[in-house]
Structure formats: structure tokens, C-alpha cells
Amino acid sequence: xxxxxxxxxxxxxxxxxxxxxxxxxxxxxxxxxxxxxxxxxxxxxxxxxxxxxxxxxxxxxxxxxxxxxxxxxxxxxxxxxxxxxxxxxxxxxxxxxxxxxxxxxxxxxxxxxxxxxxxxxxxxxxxxxxxxxxxxxxxxxxxxxxxxxxxxxxxxxxxxxxxxxxxxxxxxxxxxxxxxxxxxxxxxxxxxxxxxxxxxxxxxxxxxxxxxxxxxxxxxxxxxxxxxxxxxxxxxxxxxxxxxxxxxxxxxxxxxxxxxxxxxxxxxxxxxx
Amino acid sequence: xxxxxxxxxxxxxxxxxxxxxxxxxxxxxxxxxxxxxxxxxxxxxxxxxxxxxxxxxxxxxxxxxxxxxxxxxxxxxxxxxxxxxxxxxxxxxxxxxxxxxxxxxxxxxxxxxxxxxxxxxxxxxxxxxxxxxxxxxxxxxxxxxxxxxxxxxxxxxxxxxxxxxxxxxxxxxxxxxxxxxxxxxxxxxxxxxxxxxxxxxxxxxxxxxxxxxxxxxxxxxxxxxxxxxxxxxxxxxxxxxxxxxxxxxxxxxxxxxxxxxxxxxxxxxxxxxxxxxxxxxxxxxxxxxxxxxxxxxxxxxxxxxxxxxxxxxxxxxxxxxxxxxxxxxxxxxxxxxxxxxxxxxxxxxxxxxxxxxxxxxxxxxxxxxxxxxxxxx
Numbered sequence: 001x002x003x004x005x006x007x008x009x010x011x012x013x014x015x016x017x018x019x020x021x022x023x024x025x026x027x028x029x030x031x032x033x034x035x036x037x038x039x040x041x042x043x044x045x046x047x048x049x050x051x052x053x054x055x056x057x058x059x060x061x062x063x064x065x066x067x068x069x070x071x072x073x074x075x076x077x078x079x080x081x082x083x084x085x086x087x088x089x090x091x092x093x094x095x096x097x098x099x100x101x102x103x104x105x106x107x108x109x110x111x112x113x114x115x116x117x118x119x120x121x122x123x124x125x126x127x128x129x130x131x132x133x134x135x136x137x138x139x140x141x142x143x144x145x146x147x148x149x150x151x152x153x154x155x156x157x158x159x160x161x162x163x164x165x166x167x168x169x170x171x172x173x174x175x176x177x178x179x180x181x182x183x184x185x186x187x188x189x190x191x192x193x194x195x196x197x198x199x200x201x202x203x204x205x206x207x208x209x210x211x212x213x214x215x216x217x218x219x220x221x222x223x224x225x226x227x228x229x230x231x232x233x234x235x236x237x238x239x240x241x242x243x244x245x246x247x248x249x250x251x252x253x254x255x256x257x258x259x260x261x262x263x264x265x266x267x268x269x270x271x272x273x
Numbered sequence: 274x275x276x277x278x279x280x281x282x283x284x285x286x287x288x289x290x291x292x293x294x295x296x297x298x299x300x301x302x303x304x305x306x307x308x309x310x311x312x313x314x315x316x317x318x319x320x321x322x323x324x325x326x327x328x329x330x331x332x333x334x335x336x337x338x339x340x341x342x343x344x345x346x347x348x349x350x351x352x353x354x355x356x357x358x359x360x361x362x363x364x365x366x367x368x369x370x371x372x373x374x375x376x377x378x379x380x381x382x383x384x385x386x387x388x389x390x391x392x393x394x395x396x397x398x399x400x401x402x403x404x405x406x407x408x409x410x411x412x413x414x415x416x417x418x419x420x421x422x423x424x425x426x427x428x429x430x431x432x433x434x435x436x437x438x439x440x441x442x443x444x445x446x447x448x449x450x451x452x453x454x455x456x457x458x459x460x461x462x463x464x465x466x467x468x469x470x471x472x473x474x475x476x477x478x479x480x481x482x483x484x485x486x487x488x489x490x491x492x493x494x495x496x497x498x499x500x501x502x503x504x505x506x507x508x509x510x511x512x513x514x515x516x517x518x519x520x521x522x523x524x525x526x527x528x529x530x531x532x533x534x535x536x537x538x539x540x541x542x543x544x545x546x547x548x549x550x551x552x553x554x555x556x557x558x559x560x561x562x563x564x565x566x567x568x569x570x571x572x573x574x575x576x577x578x579x580x581x582x583x584x585x586x587x588x589x590x591x592x593x594x595x596x597x598x599x600x601x602x603x604x605x606x607x608x609x610x611x612x613x614x615x616x617x618x619x620x621x622x623x624x625x626x627x628x629x630x631x632x633x634x635x636x637x638x639x640x641x642x643x644x645x646x647x648x649x650x
Contacts, residue, residue: 043474046494048340067501068503075334075337079300079340083324105329108333261324268316
């Protein structure tokens with residue numbers, strides 16, 4: 001029997017705003033399957049976002065949903081999680097929202113290792129505002145504000161997250177649709193701050209400017225550049241040139257923030273020692 | 274049993290006021306001269322099972338208290354000048370989403386970094402006009418350490434009652450001076466909690482005006498699912514650009530406060546009954562003004578003090594009334610005329626309004642006010 005996505009979609013809120021060919025819908029379906037796999041209760045799940053195309057996702061989800069200010073999702077979510085640690089908190093958003101204006105909140109959420117999952121849909125562009133370059137736009141690429149090619153180096157979101165202290169970091173692509181739910185489910189089940197970067201496509205504001213002839217061509221690019229971590233172990237640096245690792249890239253057990261704070265409360269209530 | 278008495282700094286008293294009101298979450302970022310609020314909260318909140326988090330910046334601090342408030346907790350942040358500027362984006366978010374929270378802003382010199390340890394009263398316009406767009410504004414400006422504690426309790430009550438952020442703005446003098454404080458007993462001061470929804474989770478809409486201008490707010494994690502967005506929204510919380518709804522919702526949000534001004538506004542009148550010269554002052558400046566009024570009376574000048582305790586909403590109607598009896602108003606303030614302009618607007622030309630402005634980091638002293646009284650008499 002086909003999977004019942006409607007169970008998790010708010011009645012009357014579709015169709016979504018995403019353009020034809022955009023990968024965000026694929027990722028939302030992956031998130032829904034992951035929520036179902038983990039068995040989360042909708043009323044105990046908060047989905048938090050900032051601003052942008054990807055950040056419209058929570059509106060479609062029949063959970064406790066919070067569509068916040070640009071870049072601030074991690075900070076709002078930190079308040080929710082800290083105040084009510086028994087809730088599952090999932091953040092969603094784009095690369096511009098998460099790594100530019102939201103960069104500070106992002107790295108500090110990683111550092112605290114607060115038990116939340118952040119899904120960053122990396123389509124290398126600011127889509128909603130019409131295709132300006134983001135910290136994840138490749139050097140040389142065209143955007144509405146880089147008419148001569150992007151002079152900026154790009155962030156590696158996963159490396160940034162690992163460096164900042166996230167204890168679970170994975171990467172998938174919108175092409176590899178059947179892998180997305182597994183990565184997200186594992187991230188949700190991880191105790192600590194987990195980041196799932198999903199390489200995505202924006203045919204409307206990125207593809208058009210960068211000479212991709214079709215959505216299929218953009219999707220094929222994701223297929224071609226992705227190399228599973230295991231497969232990469234057997235590859236030479238030359239073979240890995242231009243490729244991107246996918247799968248679970250990093251995982252470690254470290255004290256979780258809310259649990260540590262609960263211990264702090266115990267100490268405060270028992271008198272300082 | 275005798276009441277607990279302590280010798281406290283304003284910022285410490287503010288924190289104790291918040292705790293009395295039932296604050297259970299503090300998200301902050303340290304900034305002089307407000308840091309003691311955060312320090313007391315970090316020590317006291319865990320004792321009552323509350324949470325304290327020092328965020329990465331002021332923007333995050335404001336965001337965190339909105340997130341925490343959405344789970345049902347009473348929440349606080351403290352800041353000063355440049356920190357308040359950074360919080361504006363999310364203060365606007367709390368306004369449009371109608372999420373209760375309290376912001377204590379200890380006024381220091383500005384603009385920008387200004388004078389970190391110099392007193393000022395120059396953030397009162399930011400309290401009303403700081404964040405973009407039209408929105409409700411409640412701002413309290415206490416003048417003593419005791420009053421700061423008690424006004425903090427009232428701030429939480431107003432936030433919960435009207436589903437809006439509330440600002441408490443002591444100037445640096447009130448925040449840093451030490452005074453005798455008598456702690457209110459539990460139950461002595463009214464403590465208001467936000468209204469819980471009476472409908473089932475299936476029927477719940479976070480902005481359902483069939484429950485009046487201030488619909489009940491459910492809590493995340495309590496069985497209610499709903500959507501919150503900073504976009505203009507419909508009753509169910511979902512975005513809309515429909516002109517009639519946007520207009521009606523904006524008006525309702527402002528009306529929540531405007532229609533309840535009588536409940537929110539608070540001021541003190543001292544010897545104004547027969548006063549020909551009325552000093553309108555707030556915060557530490559009002560203490561100098563009281564002294565000046567006493568001195569003036571000794572010298573046969575019919576002076577009185579109108580002390581603002583709520584700055585927003587502003588008591589326009591009462592000042593208009595008083596303008597029919599007064600020959601002149603004097604508005605001493607530690608800025609370049611913010612309150613003066615508002616009072617001028619209220620009195621509609623019935624009486625002249627003379628400002629005394631100081632932005633050099635020094636308090637306005639009674640002598641300055643007395644001199645002005647003699648000048649305008």
C-alpha cells in the first residue's frame with residue numbers, strides 16, 4: 001500500500017508554493033516518512049523555520065509549527081526545546097537562511113549540542129528573493145547579484161557543523177529520495193544536535209542562470225557528484241575531485257544540553273557543592 | 274511574621290519581581306548596565322525549576338524567549354541600548370504573533386554604543402516605534418527600586434493579559450542604585466496567567482476573534498497543534514494577503530492596548546491639584562522633580578509633579594485636562610526632547626511646554642528644574 005502522506009499534511013494547505021522541479025517537496029516527503037518511522041506524535045513535534053522557500057515547509061505540516069524571522073530558526077527552536085525538552089524539535093530551512101543571516105545561531109546550536117535536528121536544504125541560492133548568491137553558491141556561479149560570476153568561496157555546511165560541535169552530521173541529495181528519510185530518521189533519533197544537509201536544486205533562479213537546460217539535468221548533476229561515504233573510502237583523491245560525500249559523515253556521543261541543564265537544576269535545588 | 278526586607282540594586286529587584294510573577298525562562302545576552310538582571314536570574318531560576326540561557330547574541334535571546342513562551346512559560350530578557358536595537362526584529366515578531374514576553378531595557382546613552390555606564394532616558398521612543406510596522410506598545414518606567422520590582426510583576430501580568438511584549442525601562446540610575454526593598458508576600462500582588470483555550474485542539478485557532486480581541490493562546494506540547502508565523506495571518510495562524518483581513522488584524526492588535534488604556538496606564542500626581550506649573554517626569558528624573566516641587570512650594574511657586582509610571586500608552590487625556598489649569602509644563606528628561614514632544618502633542622497649545630534636556634551622562638538635578646520654574650513663572 002502506498003504511504004499515506006496526508007496523515008501529516010494540514011488539510012487545505014496544499015498546493016505548496018514551490019516551483020515545478022524544486023526539490024523541497026521531495027525533502028518534505030522524506031521528512032514525513034522519517035517522522036512516521038520514528039513514530040513521533042504530531043502534537044509533541046515542533047517544526048521551526050526561518051524565512052525563504054524552504055522555510056515555508058512547516059506551514060504544510062500538521063504539527064506545532066513556527067515560521068520565524070529570517071535566519072532565526074535555531075534561536076527560536078532553542079527556546080522551545082529548552083522550555084519543553086520532551087518535545088521533538090526539527091528545524092528546516094535553506095542555505096542562505098541557515099548559514100548567512102542565521103550563521104551565528106547555527107554554529108552556537110551546534111556548539112551547545114542541544115537535541116534538535118536541522119535539515120538544511122542547500123540549493124546554492126536565495127530562491128524566494130529572486131536568486132541572489134548565498135554562502136553556498138559555488139565560486140564563479142551566476143546569481144542575480146553576481147552577474148560576473150560569484151567571487152565568494154562557498155561554505156561546506158557539513159564541515160561547518162562538525163567544526164562547530166554538532167554531534168551528528170549527514171548529507172543527502174534531493175535526487176537520492178529514498179535515502180533522505182533514513183538520514184533524517186537517524187538524525188532525529190540521535191541525542192544531540194544533528195544536521196542533515198540535503199543538496200537540492202532551484203531550477204527557477206539558479207538553474208536558469210547557470211545554463212542547466214532542464215530540471216532533469218540539475219537532478220543528474222546531484223546524482224553525478226554524490227559519492228556515498230563507504231564508496232569514497234576506496235576512491236583516490238583524483239577520483240573524488242568535484243564529488244560530494246553523502247551518508248552519515250560524523251557521529252559522536254557527547255553530553256546533551258537539556259540533560260546537562262536538568263542536572264544543573266538538581267544541583268541548584270540541592271544546594272551548591 | 275515580618276516581611277523580608279533587603280537592600281537591593283534596581284536590576285536585582287527587577288529580577289526578583291520577575292520571579293514573583295512566575296517567570297520560568299530567561300534568554301539573554303550580557304550588556305551593561307543590565308547585566309545584574311541576567312546574573313540574578315541565572316542563580317535563581319534553576320532553584321525554582323526554571324531555565325536560564327545565555328544566547329549567542331541579543332537577536333537570539335529575544336527569539337529564545339518567544340520560543341519558550343510558546344510552550345506556556347512566562348519569559349524574560351534583559352538588555353540595554355544597542356541590545357534593544359538588535360532585539361527589535363523579534364520584538365516585532367512577538368507583536369504580530371501575539372506572544373507574551375517581558376523585555377527589561379536599562380536605558381543608557383546612545384545612539385549606538387553611546388555611554389555604557391551613563392544614564393539616559395532616550396529609549397522611550399524606541400519602545401513605541403522601534404520595530405517596523407504598526408503594533409501595540411506597553412512601556413513601564415519605574416522610578417525606585419521597590420517600584421521596579423512591583424512594576425516587573427505588573428509587566429508580566431500585562432504581557433499575559435494582552436498577549437503582547439511588554440517593556441520595562443528603568444534608566445541606569447534606577448537600575449543601579451541601591452534602596453530598601455520590602456518583598457511582597459506571596460498572594461500580596463496580583464499575578465495573572467494567560468487564558469487557556471476553552472475549545473478542543475481540533476477546534477482551536479490561535480487568533481480566533483470570536484473570543485474577543487485577545488484570543489486565548491495554547492501552548493506547544495500541550496496537545497494543541499497550531500501554526501505561528503510573522504507574516505500577516507488569518508484566525509488559524511496561516512499567512513494571508515487578503516486586504517480586509519490584514520487591515521482588521523493590524524487594527525485589532527493595536528486596539529488590544531488602546532481600548533484597555535485605563536487598565537494599563539499608571540501615573541502619580543503630586544501637588545497638581547492647584548498647580549500652575551506642572552513638571553512631567555519619569556524615572557530618576559522624577560525624583561529630582563519631586564524635590565524641586567517641594568522647594569518651589571516653599572518659595573511660593575505653585576508647582577506640581579505628574580510622574581509617568583506607564584510611558585506607553587501615554588496619558589494624553591489627563592494631560593489635556595491638566596493643560597486647562599496649568600500655566601506651563603516643564604519636562605525634564607535625559608534625552609533631547611522625546612517626552613517633551615509627546616506632552617506638546619497632548620496639551621494642544623493650551624499651555625507652553627518647556628523642556629530640560631541632558632544627554633551628558635549626568636542626572637538632571639533639582640536646581641535645574643527649580644531654575645526653569647522661576648524662568649517660566
